[in-house]
Amino acid sequence: MRLHRIFRWAQLRARFRSTFLFIIGITELPYGIALWLGSVAKQPLHWWPGYASEVLGLPLTFWAWAWMIVGTFLLATCWLHNDRLQFALAVALNVAWAGAVIQHAITGPSESGAWGPASIYSGIAAGIFMISAWPDPVPPPNGPLGPFKEEEEEE
């Protein structure tokens, strides 16, 4: 019964923008952990940036912490109504990472198509940028979540 109440509360509380930020946070955190594990690994790694000591002139550990901190920050603050900073941070980190991939492809060891992964991070950054301008949808008056409160107040 209590679980049902908690679920119902979460359902009413959840907003699309918050859920979006939550998803980004919950995936950025493990990526940061993977980078950190890569930076302290003793065995040789064969994937970029695992084998790189520096990315964009900064140590890999710095980037690992950056991903982890941004991920944790997004998870902790995704429920806030003022989410401009969260969206800006998420876009900035993904754009920087896409730039890092392109820089690696240009200046790193010769590997054809190394710029490929940049498309993932550019795509994520573009998606976040677009969603940041996308308002939360208004639930229908007789939808599964019940009547929309503001409409009731107007009446």
Add this chain to the structure above:
Amino acid sequence: MCRTLKRYGRRLLYRAGRRGIALAIFTATFATYGIGLVLGYKPTVLQALHLRIWIFGWMWIAVAMICFTGIFATNDKWHFALAVFAMAGWALLLVIYWQGAYGWASAVSWMTPCLLAVLISSWPEF
């Protein structure tokens, strides 16, 4: 000239809608990644399901083409479904066949757009 282009651009964006723009972003991402794989990019997986990686590159390009057809479509649920299926499948493939220590990291990168696609697909246009 510039004003006409701007007007056409706005009309195009309006026709595509936000869901269409999301599909356009997926199209660009998949096509670029696919071309990268075809040209020789090696992810943390070198061979999977007895197929060379460049074959998956062509698969990504095919998925991008199908997603492209959904940009201006009113019924875009199948395009979103395909995008989600492709990304989830690729993430699963990377998780199963990864080589080298912490090779699963790249699967995490693919799970982000995959989950975002699930969310966007349930987001109404206005």
